[in-house]
Amino acid sequence: SQQGEEDPQALSIQEGENATMNCSYKTSINNLQWYRQNSGRGLVHLILIRSNEREKHSGRLRVTLDTSKKSSSLLITASRAADTASYFCATAHNTDKLIFGTGTRLQVFP
Amino acid sequence: DTAVSQTPKYLVTQMGNDKSIKCEQNLGHDTMYWYKQDSKKFLKIMFSYNNKELIINETVPNRFSPKSPDKAHLNLHINSLELGDSAVYFCASSQTLAGVGEQYFGPGTRLTVT
Numbered sequence: 001s002q003q004g005e006e007d008p009q010a011l012s013i014q015e016g017e018n019a020t021m022n023c024s025y026k027t028s029i030n031n032l033q034w035y036r037q038n039s040g041r042g043l044v045h046l047i048l049i050r051s052n053e054r055e056k057h058s059g060r061l062r063v064t065l066d067t068s069k070k071s072s073s074l075l076i077t078a079s080r081a082a083d084t085a086s087y088f089c090a091t092a093h094n095t096d097k098l099i100f101g102t103g104t105r106l107q108v109f110p
Numbered sequence: 111d112t113a114v115s116q117t118p119k120y121l122v123t124q125m126g127n128d129k130s131i132k133c134e135q136n137l138g139h140d141t142m143y144w145y146k147q148d149s150k151k152f153l154k155i156m157f158s159y160n161n162k163e164l165i166i167n168e169t170v171p172n173r174f175s176p177k178s179p180d181k182a183h184l185n186l187h188i189n190s191l192e193l194g195d196s197a198v199y200f201c202a203s204s205q206t207l208a209g210v211g212e213q214y215f216g217p218g219t220r221l222t223v224t
Contacts, residue, residue, distance in 0.1 A: 030209050042114070042200055042215035043153070086151060092209030097166055100153040 004089050004101030012107045019076040021104040023089030024069075030092045032065055032072050037086045037103075046074075046087075079108045113137050114216040116201050122222045123191055130187045131219045133201030139214070141165070141207055142184040144176060145200040147218070153200070159184055160207060191223045 004025040013019055023032070031050045035043040049056045049065045049072065056063045062075040076083055086105050090098040114135045123129055135142060143166075144156040158166040159178045173189045184201060201216040 033212060035215075037151075040218075042217045043202075043213075045212035045214070048212055088153065094209050096207065096209060097155050097158065097168075098209065098213065099155075103151050103153075 004091055004099060006087075006089060006101040006104045008104060009102070010105045010107070012109065013079055015079060015081055015108055015110050017079055017108075019079050019083070019106055019108070020073055021087055021106070022071060022073045023091075023101050024071045025089075025091045025099075025101075026070065027093055028067070028070075030094065032063075033090045033092070033098065034061075034063060034072075034074050035088045035090060035100075037088065039085070043088065076106075079106075081108050081110045084108045114201055114203055114214050116199075116216040116219050118219060119217065120220050120222075122224065124224055125191055125193060127191050128187070128189045129191060129221070130185055131199055131201075131221075133184045133186070133216055135182055135201075135203040135214070135216075137203055137205075137214060138182075139203040139205050140181060141204045142178065142181075143202040143204075143213065144184065144186050145202060145215075147198045147200060149197070156199075157184075157186075165207070188221075191221075193223050196221055196223045 007022045033048045034046040037043045060077045065072045086103045088103045089101040141160045143158045147153045157176045162178045178184045198218045202213040204213045
């Protein structure tokens with residue numbers, strides 16, 4: 001299966017701490033995207049990183065991509081209770097579709 | 111102002127029934143999708159349409175039939191519902207083809223088959 005694996009499956013931290021989640025995939029990609037899903041809601045796009053990029057920032061989010069290791073990480077700095085959600089990576093291997101990872105459930109305690 | 115909307119939000123029905131879920135996007139996007147998210151939160155593509163043309167059909171049983179009357183709408187009809195069809199179904203859209211840019215998701219339709 002091409003499905004990405006995310007690690008950890010679940011993560012609990014205190015407000016103000018940083019949260020790091022990782023995504024690994026199996027075949028070469030065009031780009032990798034991160035999405036957030038709040039409980040009972042649809043997914044929201046956070047950031048897209050192309051295969052020729054190594055790092056990207058958006059506000060408190062930092063994404064890295066290592067194509068040699070076929071892995072990416074999402075860092076959320078200075079987390080807030082409102083960051084509590086599931087986070088999914090999605091890989092684009094061609095122009096047809098995105099393959100979503102298994103997700104990381106993040107719980108941020110106030 | 112909802113970008114991608116779906117109706118209904120909840121659908122409870124019995125095995126063997128036929129049901130439809132509707133999706134509309136007001137973003138002017140060319141491509142629309144249906145995804146299925148199971149109880150373990152795995153999200154899997156079912157169908158995608160680009161300018162009303164079917165692009166992807168991911169080995170979904172033919173009880174599932176998508177219909178795109180125009181670029182802004184992609185409906186999903188399900189015949190002879192089975193227990194295993196219980197899941198959350200998400201509609202999504204993107205400006206161009208899936209692998210190029212970001213996708214915008216609807217709020218989901220939680221389907222429960224009893």
